[in-house]
Amino acid sequence: MNRKDRRKEQAEQKRLNGTAQKVSAKDLVRSDTAIQARINAALADAEAGRMSDAEGQLRRILADAPDSLDAVNALGSLLFELGRFEDAADALLTLAVNNGTDAALHGTLAACLNLLGRHTEAEAAARFATELDPKSVAAFNNLAVAMESQGKIDAADAAMEQALTLDPTNADALVNRGNRFLRAGEADKAEPFYAKARTANPDNVIAAVNHAVALRTLGHLDDAIEAAQAGIALQSDYPEGHNTYGTVLAAMGDFDLAAEAFKRALALQPGFAGAAVNLGAALYRADDVEGALSAYQNAVQLFPAAAAAHVGIGLCATALGKTDVATIAFEAALTHEPDNTEALFNLAALGGLDHSTDTWSQLASIENDAARSVDDRVNAAFALVEIFDRKKNYALAMEHADQGNALRFEHLTNNGVTFDAEAYDALVNEVIATATPKRIQALSTMSSDSAMPIFVLGLPRSGTTLVERILAAHPAVTAAGERGVTPAVAELISDADYPETLIDPDPDAVADAVKAYLSSGPQAERVIDKTPFNGLYLGLIAGLFPKATLIRCRRNNADTALSCYLQNFRGDHAWSTRMADIKRFIAAEDRLFDHWRAALGSRLLEINYEEIVTNLTASARTMIDHCGLSWSDMCLDYANAPGAVKTASNHQVRQPLYASSIGRAAAYEQAHREGNA
Numbered sequence: 001m002n003r004k005d006r007r008k009e010q011a012e013q014k015r016l017n018g019t020a021q022k023v024s025a026k027d028l029v030r031s032d033t034a035i036q037a038r039i040n041a042a043l044a045d046a047e048a049g050r051m052s053d054a055e056g057q058l059r060r061i062l063a064d065a066p067d068s069l070d071a072v073n074a075l076g077s078l079l080f081e082l083g084r085f086e087d088a089a090d091a092l093l094t095l096a097v098n099n100g101t102d103a104a105l106h107g108t109l110a111a112c113l114n115l116l117g118r119h120t121e122a123e124a125a126a127r128f129a130t131e132l133d134p135k136s137v138a139a140f141n142n143l144a145v146a147m148e149s150q151g152k153i154d155a156a157d158a159a160m161e162q163a164l165t166l167d168p169t170n171a172d173a174l175v176n177r178g179n180r181f182l183r184a185g186e187a188d189k190a191e192p193f194y195a196k197a198r199t200a201n202p203d204n205v206i207a208a209v210n211h212a213v214a215l216r217t218l219g220h221l222d223d224a225i226e227a228a229q230a231g232i233a234l235q236s237d238y239p240e241g242h243n244t245y246g247t248v249l250a251a252m253g254d255f256d257l258a259a260e261a262f263k264r265a266l267a268l269q270p271g272f273a274g275a276a277v278n279l280g281a282a283l284y285r286a287d288d289v290e291g292a293l294s295a296y297q298n299a300v301q302l303f304p305a306a307a308a309a310h311v312g313i314g315l316c317a318t319a320l321g322k323t324d325v326a327t328i329a330f331e332a333a334l335t336h337e338p339d340n341t342e343a344l345f346n347l348a349a350l351g352g353l354d355h356s357t358d359t360w361s362q363l364a365s366i367e368n369d370a371a372r373s374v375d376d377r378v379n380a381a382f383a384l385v386e387i388f389d390r391k392k393n394y395a396l397a398m399e400h401a402d403q404g405n406a407l408r409f410e411h412l413t414n415n416g417v418t419f420d421a422e423a424y425d426a427l428v429n430e431v432i433a434t435a436t437p438k439r440i441q442a443l444s445t446m447s448s449d450s451a452m453p454i455f456v457l458g459l460p461r462s463g464t465t466l467v468e469r470i471l472a473a474h475p476a477v478t479a480a481g482e483r484g485v486t487p488a489v490a491e492l493i494s495d496a497d498y499p500e501t502l503i504d505p506d507p508d509a510v511a512d513a514v515k516a517y518l519s520s521g522p523q524a525e526r527v528i529d530k531t532p533f534n535g536l537y538l539g540l541i542a543g544l545f546p547k548a549t550l551i552r553c554r555r556n557n558a559d560t561a562l563s564c565y566l567q568n569f570r571g572d573h574a575w576s577t578r579m580a581d582i583k584r585f586i587a588a589e590d591r592l593f594d595h596w597r598a599a600l601g602s603r604l605l606e607i608n609y610e611e612i613v614t615n616l617t618a619s620a621r622t623m624i625d626h627c628g629l630s631w632s633d634m635c636l637d638y639a640n641a642p643g644a645v646k647t648a649s650n651h652q653v654r655q656p657l658y659a660s661s662i663g664r665a666a667a668y669e670q671a672h673r674e675g676n677a
Contacts, residue, residue, distance in 0.1 A: 103133035171201035341379035382568035435539030443543025458553030463609035
C-alpha cells in the first residue's frame with residue numbers, strides 16, 4: 001500500500017476509532033534533562049496552536065540530542081495531535097523500545113496503532129499498558145478498540161466493561177460502548193451511552209456526533225439535528241460532524257442542504273469516501289444526476305473497493321440511459337461485495353444478472369435470512385421476481401413477490417406506516433364533495449397565468465414515465481421528474497387541510513405557494529411535473545394554474561395492479577404491499593378521476609397506455625396538440641429524449657415500444673390457475 005492510500009486508510013480509521021485515548025505530551029514529559037527548557041518552549045507553542053513551530057523546535061532538539069527520549073515522546077504526541085499517525089507511531093515505537101515502564105506511553109502508542117489499523121500491534125501495546133497500570137481507563141479503551149477490530153468481540157466487550165467499571169463516567173469509555181452497539185446495528189442500546197457521554201463531557205465532539213447517528217437511525221430526527229449541530233459547534237472542522245449532519249438532513253428530505261453538508265465534509269477531508277458516496281446519494285435525490293455521477297466517481301477514485309460507490313454509478317448511468325455503463329458498474333460492485341443486494345437487484349432489473357441456479361440459490365438464501373436487513377431481503381426477493389418474470393415462470397415470480405411484499409408490509413407496519421383504505425376512501429370522498437367547479441374557478445382570481453407547467457398524473461406503472469419521455473423529446477419541453485407540487489404548497493395541500501383550502505383559501509398563502517412552485521424548478525418554455533399522486537390535488541392544481549396542461553395516464557387496471565405488486569418500490573407506499581389494498585387504491589383513483597373529468601371537462605386529457613403502445617404517432621400528436629405546441633417528429637424518438645429518468649421504468653422507456661406488457665395480468669392469472677389445478 002502506498003503512502004497516499006495509507007493516509008486515506010488512516011483517515012477512515014480515525015473516524016471509526018475516534019475515541020482511542022492518548023495522554024498529552026505535557027504529561028508524558030517528566031525528566032529534568034538539560035534540554036528540558038527547549039522542550040517546554042516547544043510544548044508551549046503547541047498549546048498556543050503554533051503546531052508548525054512546535055514541530056520544528058522538537059526536530060531541531062533531536063538533531064542536537066538524538067537520544068533524548070523526552071523530545072521523541074513530545075514529538076510523537078504532537079504528531080498524534082496533528083493526525084499524522086504513521087509518523088507518530090514511528091516516533092513512539094522508538095521510544096517504547098527504550099522505555100518499558102511508562103504505561104501512558106504504551107497506551108498512547110496503542111491508540112496510534114489503532115488509528116493506523118495495525119490492531120494486532122495495538123493489542124500488544126494496550127495489554128502491556130494495562131499490565132503496567134491496571135487502573136488505566138485509556139489503556140482498556142484502546143484494548144477494546146483493538147480487540148473489536150480483530151473480530152474478538154467477547155474480549156472487546158470485557159475490556160469496555162472494565163473501563164467503565166474503573167470510571168462509569170468516562171466519556172471515551174461510554175462512547176466506545178455506544179460505538180460497539182451501533183456497529184452491531186443496535187442503535188437503541190447505543191443511544192443511552194452517547195447521551196451519558198455527552199452529560200459526562202459536554203465538550204466531547206465524537207459523543208455528540210455519534211449520538212446524532214444513533215438518533216437518526218432510531219428516527220428521532222429533530223433530536224438528531226440538535227446533536228449533529230452541537231458536534232459542529234464543538235469542532236467546526238470535524239469532517240464526520242458535517243457528514244452526519246448531512247445524513248440527518250437527507251433523512252428529513254432536505255437533499256440540497258444535505259449535499260452542502262457533505263461538500264463541507266469533503267472540503268475538510270478530501271479523502272473522505274463515505275462523504276463522497278453520501279454526496280452522490282443526496283445529489284441523485286435532488287435530481288442532479290450528473291453531479292451525483294461525478295461524486296460517485298470521486299468516491300471510487302478514493303476507494304476503488306467501495307461497492308456503494310459503484311452501485312451509485314450504476315444508478316446514475318441507468319437514469320441517464322447508459323445501460324452498458326450501468327451494467328459494468330453493478331458488476332464491479334459485486335466483485336468487491338458479492339452479496340450486495342442493491343447491485344444484484346439492479347443488475348437483475350437490467351437483465352444482466354446470471355440466471356444460473358447458483359444465482360437463484362444466493363438470492364433465495366439472502367431472502368430467507370432473518371439476520372439480514374429488511375432492505376437486503378426485499379432486494380433479493382424482487383431480484384428473483386425480475387429473473388423469473390423474464391423466464392416467464394410466473395408462478396415463481398409471484399411467489400417471490402408475495403414474500404418481498406410481506407417483508408415490506410411488516411417493516412412498514414412496524415415503523416407506523418400503514419394504509420387505511422377506509423380513511424383514504426373517506427378523504428377521496430371529501431375531495432370530490434369539496435372540489436366543485438365553482439371552487440376551482442374561484443381559485444383563479446389568486447392564481448398564476450403561467451402556461452409553463454405540464455402536469456402528468458396517474459398511478460405508478462400506468463405509463464406516466466413513457467408520456468413524460470414523449471413530451472420531453474419536444475424541443476420546447478423540459479422534464480423536471482417527480483417534482484411533486486407538495487414541497488411548494490405543503491401547507492395548502494396536506495391531507496389534513498387540503499379540502500378546507502378549497503373552501504376558504506388564503507390569498508397570500510396561495511400567491512406565495514404559486515410563486516415558490518414556479519421559481520423552484522427548471523426555467524423553460526414548458527416544464528413537465530410527473531408526480532403520480534398529484535391526482536388527489538388536481539382540483540387545487542387546476543385552480544392555481546388555470547393555463548397549465550393536465551394529462552392523466554390510464555392503463556388496464558389488472559395490469560396496473562400486477563405491475564405495482566411486482567415492483568420493488570423505494571418509497572413508503574404501504575398501499576402497494578397487498579393486492580387487495582392495491583385494488584382498493586386503484587378504485588379510489590378511478591372514482592376521483594370520474595369527478596375530475598366532470599369538473600374539468602376538456603382541460604383534462606386522458607391517454608391510454610395501450611393506445612400509446614399500439615399507435616405511438618397518433619397518441620403523441622394528441623398529447624402535443626393538447627399542450628398547444630406545434631408537432632415535432634422528435635417526439636417519436638422518445639427513447640433519446642434529454643434528461644435523466646429515475647423512476648422504476650427508467651430502463652424500459654429507453655427501449656422500443658413492446659406490447660408484451662399489455663394483458664400481462666392474464667398470464668399470471670393463468671399460471672395461478674394451472675398451479676392450483
